[in-house]
Amino acid sequence: MGHSNKGDIENDQFYPMMMENPQLRWGFIRKVYAIISMQLLLTAAVAATVVFVRPIPTFFLKTTPGIIAYVGIVVFTFIVLCPLYAYHRHHPWNFIFLALFTIGIAFSVGISCAFTKGEIILEAAALTCGVVAGLTLYTFWAVKRGHDFNFLGPFLFASLLVLFLFGLIQIFFPLGKLSVMIYSGLAALIFCGYIVYDTDNLIKHFTYDDYIWAAVTLYLDIINLFLALLNLLRALDG
Numbered sequence: 001m002g003h004s005n006k007g008d009i010e011n012d013q014f015y016p017m018m019m020e021n022p023q024l025r026w027g028f029i030r031k032v033y034a035i036i037s038m039q040l041l042l043t044a045a046v047a048a049t050v051v052f053v054r055p056i057p058t059f060f061l062k063t064t065p066g067i068i069a070y071v072g073i074v075v076f077t078f079i080v081l082c083p084l085y086a087y088h089r090h091h092p093w094n095f096i097f098l099a100l101f102t103i104g105i106a107f108s109v110g111i112s113c114a115f116t117k118g119e120i121i122l123e124a125a126a127l128t129c130g131v132v133a134g135l136t137l138y139t140f141w142a143v144k145r146g147h148d149f150n151f152l153g154p155f156l157f158a159s160l161l162v163l164f165l166f167g168l169i170q171i172f173f174p175l176g177k178l179s180v181m182i183y184s185g186l187a188a189l190i191f192c193g194y195i196v197y198d199t200d201n202l203i204k205h206f207t208y209d210d211y212i213w214a215a216v217t218l219y220l221d222i223i224n225l226f227l228a229l230l231n232l233l234r235a236l237d238g
Helices: 002-011 022-052 055-062 064-086 093-113 118-144 152-172 177-204 208-237
Strands: none
Touching: 022 055, 022 093, 022 177, 022 208, 055 064, 055 093, 064 093, 064 208, 093 208, 118 177, 118 208, 152 177, 177 208
């Protein structure tokens, strides 16, 4: 009985006028979420190591060579995105570059959490889990009823550009705690929008060979949402 129910779900169309085989799309979606789960586990492990082994954040944030090395790691992480995109359909290079990229992001997350209270980190993580689960379920439900979120693309890109410029101004001309709260709140809203937009793409637009790139986009949305919420809670606490 349970098997036939599962079969019914897998043969059910994701959205009206769906032309492809729902079972193939289900397999693709499961594969993407499995990769994201592995990325998040690796991120948690690396970040926890950075947070709990105190000499690591002390070196990277309190010494000049450490700060230079930290900037180098951040730059390297974004450089890795180029070969990752170029080889995202070529096994095993796609997984090698994905692992390097994930470790680089995880290290940055660990550094961000290093001098933050434990309860704030847990609150941000719990909020992120709740929001991601809610938005994912909402997107699947809305797409099933014929809604399309493709129109969000230009708005989200424009918002991200404003956020980036706002962040640059903050670096050179810090505007105080209130502006950090506004910036973090806006960032959280934008990445919530990106989770809906990229989940919609996962259901409809990504091809079966794009499982690595689909995982990267959603992983970055989740990590950026977590960091935005972390900064917001930290500003509220401070």
